[in-house]
Amino acid sequence: xxxxxxxxxxxxxxxxxxxxxxxxxxxxxxxxxxxxxxxxxxxxxxxxxxxxxxxxxxxxxxxxxxxxxxxxxxxxxxxxxxxxxxxxxxxxxxxxxxxxxxxxxxxxxxxxxxxxxxxxxxxxxxxxxxxxxxxxxxxxxxxxxxxxxxxxxxxxxxxxxxxxxxxxxxxxxxxxxxxxxxxxxxxxxxxxxxxxxxxxxxxxxxxxxxxxxxxxxxxxxxxxxxxxxxxxxxxxxxxxxxxxxxxxxxxxxxxxxxxxxxxxxxxxxxxxxxxxxxxxxxxxxxxxxxxxxxxxxxxxxxxxxxxxxxxxxxxxxxxx
Numbered sequence: 001x002x003x004x005x006x007x008x009x010x011x012x013x014x015x016x017x018x019x020x021x022x023x024x025x026x027x028x029x030x031x032x033x034x035x036x037x038x039x040x041x042x043x044x045x046x047x048x049x050x051x052x053x054x055x056x057x058x059x060x061x062x063x064x065x066x067x068x069x070x071x072x073x074x075x076x077x078x079x080x081x082x083x084x085x086x087x088x089x090x091x092x093x094x095x096x097x098x099x100x101x102x103x104x105x106x107x108x109x110x111x112x113x114x115x116x117x118x119x120x121x122x123x124x125x126x127x128x129x130x131x132x133x134x135x136x137x138x139x140x141x142x143x144x145x146x147x148x149x150x151x152x153x154x155x156x157x158x159x160x161x162x163x164x165x166x167x168x169x170x171x172x173x174x175x176x177x178x179x180x181x182x183x184x185x186x187x188x189x190x191x192x193x194x195x196x197x198x199x200x201x202x203x204x205x206x207x208x209x210x211x212x213x214x215x216x217x218x219x220x221x222x223x224x225x226x227x228x229x230x231x232x233x234x235x236x237x238x239x240x241x242x243x244x245x246x247x248x249x250x251x252x253x254x255x256x257x258x259x260x261x262x263x264x265x266x267x268x269x270x271x272x273x274x275x276x277x278x279x280x281x282x283x284x285x286x287x288x289x290x291x292x293x294x295x296x297x298x299x300x301x302x303x304x305x306x307x308x309x310x311x312x313x314x315x316x317x318x319x320x
Contacts, residue, residue: 037285037286037288037289040237040286041293044237044293045235045237046236048232049232049297052233052294052297053300053301055225055229056301057301057305059226059229060084060088060091060305062218063127064080064083065218066127066218066222067123068083069212069218070123070126071083071120073209074116074123078109078112078115081316082108082109082112082113082313084309085309085312086104086108088305089101089104089105089108089306089310090102090104092302092303092305092306092307092309095302102121102124102128106120106124112313130219131222134219134220135260138249138252138253138256141249142246142250145246145249146247226252227248229298230251230255230294233297236290237289239286239290240277240286240287243277244280247277247280250276254273254276255294258272269294270288270292271288271291273287273294274291
């Protein structure tokens with residue numbers, strides 16, 4: 001009973017937080033500001049939004065194609081169609097529980113391609129490690145280009161005291177985990193070690209694969225598609241059409257982190273994007289409109305591809 005309650009809370013709590021944050025944010029706008037925000041939505045050039053969705057779908061395609069390299073290293077020769085459908089479902093599942101989509105991807109390959117879950121999940125972990133490195137690279141560039149602005153934003157929205165408490169708690173938990181992992185004989189710890197060994201096989205597949213440079217090339221193309229997806233949408237509104245590369249990069253980084261650590265950025269993404277753009281003298285009304293257009297368009301493509309993938313998957317796979 002308690003485990004079920006915890007699962008439901010992990011799904012519903014972030015959603016209600018995002019909903020509450022959205023309501024609180026828009027109650028702070030007066031009638032004139034709401035009317036101005038509505039005008040941004042009405043007068044937006046949605047041709048650029050459609051173009052951004054093309055880049056979004058291209059990201060799905062590139063990610064599905066890249067996956068075959070790590071899967072081949074564990075002896076899995078799944079086709080592009082299965083990979084694409086698994087990726088689509090993974091993104092869709094992430095809307096409910098952050099990072100649960102990676103588990104669903106591994107389960108699909110396990111079921112339809114008869115592959116060990118641990119090894120398949122390890123390949124996904126390997127991808128995420130590489131993606132994390134690329135994201136850290138973007139963060140480093142953003143910090144270098146817009147250090148002063150980012151510093152002011154973080155200090156304004158995340159007090160140093162909270163960051164210090166989180167850092168100390170993280171260090172303590174990490175040290176406790178390492179102690180139990182290396183010195184404990186508990187059954188659950190030994191079982192965890194076996195699972196991790198399976199994950200290592202997939203994780204190190206990136207280093208060992210003969211086509212590692214092609215894998216890296218597709219990784220760069222994936223992130224380029226993400227940046228272009230975000231960049232194209234800036235032209236949908238007159239207020240954001242002339243923003244600089246530094247502004248785009250900072251907003252992209254904050255948006256990526258928000259989506260990664262929440263339920264697809266629901267409630268949080270538009271508000272944080274608006275705050276970032278406001279630092280660069282973009283009106284809050286325009287920033288909120290831009291954030292909601294970006295988030296809603298990506299949500300739309302995620303839901304459409306995810307639902308279609310659920311229906312199509314049994315018909316595409318040989319093992320129904």
